[in-house]
Amino acid sequence: MSVTAGNSNLVPIGDIPALVIPALGETLIMVGITMTIVVLVGIPLGALIHNLARGGLFENRAAHTTLSWIVSIGRSLPFLILMASIIPFTRLITGTNIGIAAAVVPMSIAGIAFFTRIVENSLRSVPPSFVRVAKASGGSPLQIIATAQLSEAIPSLIGGLTINIIAMIEYSAIAGTIGAGGIGYVAVTYGYQRFDNTVMVATIVILVITVALVQLTGDALVRMTTPHSATAARSRRRLAAAIS
Amino acid sequence: MISLERLTKVYGHGDRAVTVLQDLDFSVDAGEIFAVVGPSGAGKSTLAQCVNLLERPTSGSVVVNGENLSQLSEAQLRVARRTIGTVFQSDGLFSRRTAAQNVALPLQYLGVTPAETKRRVAELLDRVGLSPRASYYPHQLSGGQRQRVGIARALALRPSVLLSDEATSGLDPESTASITALLKELRDDLGLSILFITHEMETVLQVADSVARLDRGHIVESGRLVDLLRDPSSELGLALKPVGNARESGAGENSWVIQYTSTSVPTNWVTALSEALAVPVSLLAASIETINGATVGNATIGLPHTDEAETIEAAARLGLTARRLSAGRVNAGKALENSEQAA
Known part of the structure; x- marks a missing residue:
């Protein structure tokens, strides 16, 4: 559909940056605060669930099943439903149910559930022999989790974190529909409700660029933290230098 | 010196109980290399885990330098494990740590100061002949070199007992020979008791002073290596040679x-x-x-x-x-x- 000249609600092209850039800032703040909470809670929670499982450091079937169920419930609700259903809780914590603060609560809950599973999955891919090595070397449970589990899983955790951040950018757009602000809010109110295709395209471009940057940064960090690929890259450069 | 006294390990309960190790009795003197050989499924891994206290024996005891280690609480066990160094099969090095950082691991757990750790790690890497490879990652080292790092790490806390759990399995013959030579040298220099668990008969010939054969959880034959080889009626002697x-x-x-x-x-x-x-x-x-x-x-x-x-x-x-x-x-x-x- 082409833009109709008679639509007086359209934002002039010159004004689009002034509309979209602060909105991007809001999105980044929302995702930034959420991800901080998600990492701070998700890593210990994921490590705890991993070690409550059979063969873990604190094997406990009942506790593992309970926590696992709670996380699964968090994972299974569609975000829109989760957000709506916990409004009383959100209001209790933040005193409001609109704006950035209100969006951070449901986003954190969904994000924690998401990231906890990612942490568990990353820890599962670390060879269990490392835990035996750490135990035999005299490590305490916390030292073992830090050195033989999380540290070895760092590249995989960063990869998971990248996926999680991108999912949170998407969730922030959904949160935008209930007035949380941010790029999603602009896309919905201008692009969707007012048929302002120029604003719609601008938000899409900005989201694509943001997501691509997050992904590229994540991939680079994964490479940097994996000794195997880091040295491989160095030797490739050396080879290239030798040939030229 | 380490001795096992009627060491028994049973998994499961009641009708489903499986006895993996039954009444194992042997001791390894200071300066001795004692090999335990056996086919897979004989209970070698369980034995290793009972000796380095990753598993508690069902009954019987593991005694190191006169101290019974099988009756300790979890926190005491952590301290007791420091008297036993373990060299694992070749997958035991942390992939994101350099050789030096891997050797430093037990010192880091113990809370040794960075300066002291650095000094000790340099000394250990020198001991195993890997000083020039200190900043290499495991994937940049050969199998034999990785195992040397594993030995250096096992020695970090100055244990009196060294447990080698299939440490040469999967190595080529040349690397195996260099590892067994290093173990013998360490045995002589540090007076270690070395318990060498393996399924490779040829390696036993290279390294052991004494040898025991583990089969289905029992020690079926044991003795000084040379005696067994000279005993025409010894099945273990014949299997070894x-x-x-x-x-x-x-x-x-x-x-x-x-x-x-x-x-x-x-x-x-x-x-x-x-x-x-x-x-x-x-x-x-x-x-x-x-x-x-x-x-x-x-x-x-x-x-x-x-x-x-x-x-x-x-x-x-x-x-x-x-x-x-x-x-x-x-x-x-x-x-x-x-x-x-x-x-």
Whole structure:
């Protein structure tokens, strides 16, 4: 559909940056605060669930099943439903149910559930022999989790974190529909409700660029933290230098 | 010194209980390398985990330098584990840590200061001959080098007992030889008690002072390596040094299996035996080597029809045991080995 000249609600092209850039800032703040909470809670929670499982450091079937169920419930609700259903809780914590603060609560809950599973999955891919090595070397449970589990899983955790951040950018757009602000809010109110295709395209471009940057940064960090690929890259450069 | 006293490990309860280790009794003195061999499923990994206290024995005890380690609380166990260094199978190095950082791991857990850690790590890497590789990651090291790092790490807390859990499995023969040489050197220099668990008979010949054979959770045979090799009735001795595939004896000859059973077998025993019996001796197969300073060996020879008792006596005077093979049993050693594998 082409833009109709008679639509007086359209934002002039010159004004689009002034509309979209602060909105991007809001999105980044929302995702930034959420991800901080998600990492701070998700890593210990994921490590705890991993070690409550059979063969873990604190094997406990009942506790593992309970926590696992709670996380699964968090994972299974569609975000829109989760957000709506916990409004009383959100209001209790933040005193409001609109704006950035209100969006951070449901986003954190969904994000924690998401990231906890990612942490568990990353820890599962670390060879269990490392835990035996750490135990035999005299490590305490916390030292073992830090050195033989999380540290070895760092590249995989960063990869998971990248996926999680991108999912949170998407969730922030959904949160935008209930007035949380941010790029999603602009896309919905201008692009969707007012048929302002120029604003719609601008938000899409900005989201694509943001997501691509997050992904590229994540991939680079994964490479940097994996000794195997880091040295491989160095030797490739050396080879290239030798040939030229 | 480490000793196991009636060590038993049972998994499961009631009807589903499986006894993996039953009443194991042995001790490894300071400065001794004690090998435990056995097929897979014999209980070797469980034994290793009971010795380095990753598993609690169901009954019996693990005693290191007079202290019973099997009755300790979880926190005390962590301290006790420091008296036992473990070298794991080659997958034991943390992939995101350099060789030096891997060696530093036990020191870091203990809370040793960075300066002291650095000094000790340099000393340990030098000890295992890997100083130039300190900042290499595991994937940049060969299998043998990785295992040297593993040994350095196991020694970080100055243990009195070193447990080697299949440490040479999966290494090429050259690396295996360099690792066993290093273990012997450490045994001599540091007076370590080394418990060497493996499924490789050849490695046992290279490294062990004493050896025990573990089968289905029981120690079925044990003794000093040289004694077992000199004992013609020892199955373990034969398994460690099987009689090689021999040529068929010529027409009119009988095949005999000869085994070194004394310390003073003359090097020219073939000639000596030939003279004593006044017949020519055909050599059909032979394997003679020096292990821990003692000569051991076996051979298959062909003799014309001689008097059996006289032959055995002549061999005995030379420090050898002779056993005549009936026709068709030329490859007796091989056959025994096969039947063992089938079992």
